Amino acid sequence: MTTAELLDAWRDASRAADLAERLAELARRAAEKGEQDAVSALEIAALAEEVAASAERASRAARAAAQKASDDASRLGDQPSAADRAVKDARTEEAGARGRYHDAEAEAHRQHGV
Helix, strand or coil: CCHHHHHHHHHHHHHHHHHHHHHHHHHHHHHHHHHHHHHHHHHHHHHHHHHHHHHHHHHHHHHHHHHHHHHHHHHCCCCHHHHHHHHHHHHHHHHHHHHHHHHHHHHHHHHHCC
């Protein structure tokens, strides 16, 4: 090989090494970003699960309160309006808890596509 050919080969190798280094850096950055996004998505998913569990507990409590109010109303025949209000309040609480859960779940989906 001539010195000119050796110089061209060296330049080509140098450019290839530079390109490989840049590509490796881009791949590293992409991997870090993906890891950060995954961690955020997992955190939001965990929060959504906590909200779901809380909503389920609230729903059970509201159902129990509604059932108790209904039972009390049956036993106390002379106070149906108070019992009806208690049932209505319990159902309202249940609906509110369900709505908060669905809102939190939808927000998690909007933010991170979970």
